[in-house]
């Protein structure tokens with residue numbers, strides 16, 4: 001197939017598209033678990049509202065309990081955030097071959113930096129969604145009577161194949177974020193900033209803008225002493241943090257599309273976005289702090305003491 005001596009290049013071309021496919025698969029399995037746990041939470045009767053003392057009072061569907069809604073909202077924010085990211089990357093993959101030259105060039109660079117993220121973020125967080133789907137089912141979730149445990153096991157593969165999670169992290173911080181003096185990451189920041197500028201959601205746009213600044217600062221700090229061992233010791237927290245920032249951007253785009261629209265679908269989008277910005281995005285600070293300080297906890301731990 002193709003020209004002689006180009007095999008490795010062709011293989012990586014195939015592989016990069018396959019990585020969007022891995023993210024899409026992880027998203028689909030996560031989404032399925034979400035929908036099944038949502039249906040279960042609407043029909044399973046257990047417990048009474050807070051403060052209801054009368055044992056004769058009927059029990060309520062578990063979706064009435066705040067903690068169950070938290071687990072559903074978390075799942076929705078992961079799976080719909082991941083879906084937006086996968087679709088965005090699929091669009092970039094089209095644009096890099098069919099767009100006008102300048103648009104195609106930008107799409108190529110953006111996709112290059114987003115590839116480790118579109119592969120890894122859904123694999124990590126849609127798996128977490130599957131774990132929450134089991135939790136919503138309580139004891140039944142752990143059994144094979146319900147198939148949410150099967151979804152968790154199936155999704156567990158996605159952080160392993162097509163380049164493990166740890167290898168994607170090294171690719172992101174060790175190559176994609178710094179290649180050509182950080183041109184790819186700068187383009188990502190510039191593109192996300194355009195979404196910030198277009199947004200009417202001042203609270204969330206402000207949070208995303210601050211997170212983009214922190215990402216740029218932490219990337220520079222990671223490499224500030226030029227010691228790859230110290231920088232890359234925190235490559236995985238970096239992948240988690242950048243992934244969360246990118247998915248926050250995807251949520252801001254969805255909010256812009258939902259602006260002024262009414263109905264449960266759009267209200268659901270606003271609720272999931274609020275969850276992501278208020279409960280998830282703040283986690284990035286802890287990850288970026290490790291990266292920026294070139295934390296040596298892991299690096300300095302001798303294999304002999306483990």
Ligand SMILES: Cc1cc2nc3c(=O)[nH]c(=O)nc-3n(C[C@H](O)[C@H](O)[C@H](O)COP(=O)(O)OP(=O)(O)OC[C@H]3O[C@@H](n4cnc5c(N)ncnc54)[C@H](O)[C@@H]3O)c2cc1C
Pocket residue numbers: 157160161162163164165166167
């Ligand atoms: C169900 C399934 C289907 C698969 N399908 C295919 C397929 O169709 N085609 C195919 O070619 N392969 C396939 N694979 C193989 C898959 O790609 C590998 O399992 C995967 O790349 C990890 O390699 P490994 O199993 O040798 O683990 P190892 O390379 O031994 O990795 C073990 C751990 O060490 C870490 N690690 C290893 N090296 C480094 C390093 N240099 N720096 C930091 N951390 C490191 C890894 O991140 C991982 O956490 C499949 C695997 C499974 C489970």
